[in-house]
Amino acid sequence: MPDTIRTVIIHGQSHEGSTCRIARMIAEKVDGETTEFFLPRDFDRFCAGCALCFTKGEEKCPHHAALRPITEAIDAADIIILASPVYVFHATGAMKNLLDHYGWRWMAHRPDARMFRKQGVCVATAAGAGVKSTLKDMEHSLFYWGVGRIEKLGMGVAATDWDGISAKKKAKLEKKTSAIAARLKFCAGRVTPALKTKAMFGIMRMVQKHGWNPPDVEHWRNSGWLGKARPWK
Numbered sequence: 001m002p003d004t005i006r007t008v009i010i011h012g013q014s015h016e017g018s019t020c021r022i023a024r025m026i027a028e029k030v031d032g033e034t035t036e037f038f039l040p041r042d043f044d045r046f047c048a049g050c051a052l053c054f055t056k057g058e059e060k061c062p063h064h065a066a067l068r069p070i071t072e073a074i075d076a077a078d079i080i081i082l083a084s085p086v087y088v089f090h091a092t093g094a095m096k097n098l099l100d101h102y103g104w105r106w107m108a109h110r111p112d113a114r115m116f117r118k119q120g121v122c123v124a125t126a127a128g129a130g131v132k133s134t135l136k137d138m139e140h141s142l143f144y145w146g147v148g149r150i151e152k153l154g155m156g157v158a159a160t161d162w163d164g165i166s167a168k169k170k171a172k173l174e175k176k177t178s179a180i181a182a183r184l185k186f187c188a189g190r191v192t193p194a195l196k197t198k199a200m201f202g203i204m205r206m207v208q209k210h211g212w213n214p215p216d217v218e219h220w221r222n223s224g225w226l227g228k229a230r231p232w233k
């Protein structure tokens with residue numbers, strides 16, 4: 001286990017409601033160092049669709065500098081928490097927009113080797129329905145970034161804010177967040193990616209052997225992944 005477990009929370013909204021509370025409960029129970037970003041407050045640029053991140057390099061993104069603090073915090077973290085309320089059955093537009101900016105980091109392109117040793121948590125709350133698809137919105141990115149272990153906590157809270165949540169549901173949330181935090185602490189510093197992640201990496205490796213996009217092929221070759229090296233070893 002690292003001396004201090006570093007957690008980054010990326011909130012898909014700029015207010016401190018139920019979803020924020022639950023994400024913080026997990027981070028507090030992990031009891032390390034936490035950095036938080038609220039969207040769109042801390043990053044409000046929309047992906048321009050120029051595809052320069054894919055074809056020329058991520059530093060060519062017109063929003064590269066604005067995105068850097070979040071990228072650096074993600075890279076430094078042991079645990080990445082993505083938290084979003086359910087908006088029309090999905091993650092908020094602000095969360096989706098941030099994740100769009102990291103398409104180049106997907107395993108199909110240029111995954112960062114450090115991801116395979118990190119843990120991720122997806123948190124979503126709905127008034128009633130839509131938690132599953134919202135968790136999936138965020139899990140897709142964590143999985144395709146290569147994050148080695150992923151936890152999920154979603155709940156229909158039957159409320160529009162924390163005060164409106166029943167005592168019974170709050171007690172359930174206490175229990176669930178404690179269990180998740182205990183697993184996160186136990187696995188910190190000893191993550192090996194899930195079999196599914198390793199299998200996807202293997203498929204992407206085959207694709208890169210005959211890759212079409214020079215920056216991607218170069219990344220895989222320079223990392224040694226087209227040979228025997230693997231990011232989790």
Ligand SMILES: Cc1cc2nc3c(=O)[nH]c(=O)nc-3n(C[C@H](O)[C@H](O)[C@H](O)COP(=O)(O)O)c2cc1C
Pocket residue numbers: 013016017018019020085086087088089090125126127128129130157159160161162
């Ligand atoms: C624009 C908008 C869309 C919403 N869409 C849904 C929805 O599709 N399903 C649902 O059950 N609740 C929906 N809700 C309710 C919130 O997801 C729910 O109250 C959530 O717990 C709020 O979390 P927060 O306190 O972190 O803001 C929506 C709320 C807003 C503001």
